[in-house]
Amino acid sequence: MSDRITGNKKLEKRVMKKKVTILIFIVSLFFSLNVEAQCAMCRAALGGKENNVQAQAVNDGIVYLMAIPYVLVVGIGYAVYRMRKNKKTD
Template sequence: MFKKSKLQASLIALCLFVFSATASAQCAMCRAALGGEGNKVQAQAVNDGIVYLMLIPYVLVAGIGYAVYRLYRKKKSV
C-alpha cells in the first residue's frame, strides 16, 4: 500500500511541476524574425506552438513508461 501511495504522490508532484511552469521557448531565428513591438501576438503564438510540439514526446515517453511499468507489475505478481 505504501508503494502505491508513494507512486501516486510522486506522479501528482511531477504533474504539478510540469504543468505549473510557464515556458517561453523560442529559437534565435524565430526571435529575430518576430522581434519588435508590433509582433507580440505572433510571437506568443510561435511560443505556444513550440511548447506544444515540445510536450508531445514527453507525453509519449510517459505513456510507454507507464505501459512497461504495468507489464512489469503484472508479471511480478503472477
C-alpha cells in the first residue's frame, strides 16, 4: 500500500513540474525586451543620427539571422519528440 502512495506522490510531483514549466513558457511569451545588437564594425559604419533607417535595418537583419537556428532546433526537437512518443506507444 505504501508503494502505491509513494508512486502517486511522485506522479503528482511530475505533473506539477510539467504544469509549472508550461506556465513559465507561456508567461515568457508575453514579455519581450527591446534589444539592439550590433558588432563593432556595424556600429562604426552606421553610427550617427543620419543613419537611423540603415541602423534599424541592420538590427532587423541580425535578429532575423539569429532566429533561424532557433526555429530549426525547435523543429528538430519536436520531430525527435514525436518519434520517441510513437515508439513508446508501439
